[in-house]
Amino acid sequence: MATMVATGADSAPTSSAPTSSAPTDMLAAVAVAADRTDPLAALEVRRVPRPVAPEHWSVVDVRAASLNQHDLWSLRGVGLAAELLPMVLGTDAAGVTADGRDVVVHGVIGATGHGVGPDERRSLLSERYPGTLAEQVAVPTWNLVDKPAELSFAEAACLPTAWLTAYRMLFVSAGLRPGDRVLVQGAGGGVSTAAVRLGAAAGLEVVVTSRDAGRRERALALGATHAVEPGGRLPFRVDAVLETVGQATWAHSMRAVRPGGVVVVAGATTGDQPGAELSRVFFTELRVVGATMGTKEDLEALLRFCVRSGVRPVIDSTVPLARVGEGLARLASGEQFGKVVVTMADA
Structure with a gap:
């Protein structure tokens, strides 16, 4: 360095x-x-x-x-x-x-x-x-x-990058509502911890993945309802997946989302050339959408959300x-x- x-x-x-x-x-x-x-x-x-x-x-x-x-x-x-x-x-x-x-x-x-x-x-x-x-x-x-x-x-x-991205992924790109289920791939990063905190505060069932048992425990303490190892079997199909990992988790994301659900992509830290899984996309009518940060109006809404809910960044x-x-x-x-x-x- x-x-x-x-x-x-x-x-x-x-x-x-x-x-x-x-x-x-x-x-x-x-x-x-x-x-x-x-x-x-x-x-x-x-x-x-x-x-x-x-x-x-x-x-x-x-x-x-x-x-x-x-x-x-x-x-x-x-x-x-x-x-x-x-x-x-x-x-x-x-x-x-x-x-x-x-x-x-x-x-x-x-x-x-x-x-x-x-x-x-x-x-x-x-x-x-x-x-x-x-x-x-x-x-x-x-x-x-x-x-x-x-x-x-x-x-x-x-808030303006990682937390804003998580906010937009959850509530704008995926359009999730209280009671919906979401998988967050990878626990510990800025976007993933934001998604857990925001999702839990909004009444979502949040599932996270991590190789590290300590990180899984910390994610549960932040409000996640389930934490599994990468590629692990989920207790249910989710309405949406938040994908920032890329190649290493893409196939799991495709399997985890329910028919008609959505995978929101905001990064690819392990590579951006995943297997397309095209047959699964069209057969189960999945949506794959991208998200990059958010608008100024999204940021203002996120700030209000944090004030009203008491949620604070980790x-x-x-x-x-x-x-x-x-x-x-x-x-x-x-x-x-x-x-x-x-x-x-x-x-």
Whole structure:
């Protein structure tokens, strides 16, 4: 792991005009290269210019951010073009605007045209614009959602990617209702722990899979009704499967869902070339749909859900920005249970 603190002014954001009282640079976690076999070797924690907000954008003082598999994929060069390096990483954040507003950042840019115009294709922060693993981030003002007082900055920072994806998979893509049954493939990651907590709070019967007995027990403690080993026999066919694992679990997902049910796909951590199982798809009239994060309206609904239900994100560990490499190493190991949160020095 080659995490280092360096100085430099060659990252993507432009700097604001210097003042006598404010520093002109800030600390950030930056992808400086692409390394498919050792992604952490492509990471540097360095000084970069503070962002400037163009018209219809705002600068947010980040109080907390959270890590996602997207950050590791970016360090591998997946979805991050070489000509855009170096790039500040991160898609999730909660913080404070210049006028004192506590906000959560919705990290999808370009989906609505706000701040970038109607012709720009959708991207996530850290793909075309500098991300949230920094002391400040600039985003379209439209992308800011009020942070409820009931949630801490660390809790709120867990929501915009993994938890938003789980919310959309459960309630929008799958359209599940209280009493429905859902299989969550893989226990312990950010999306899966979110799906268990949200599903249980909404009255769903949630089944999870994991190779690790300890993780199965923890998933049951979070509200899952059943926990089985990968590929294990379920006590019933489910109405929906949430699939983020891919090749290793695909055949099991196809067998587990009832005729007419739905498999919602939001990732493929073990590979994206599963056996198609086409005969099962058409014979049992299954639906296979994709999900990527969610809309700003979904995020607002998720925040309200958390406030009303008392559900809070599961935080595995917290690291300061200067030691973000340790958090990414834990994420890469697959040993985390819940979200890894990054805090700023003044948070």
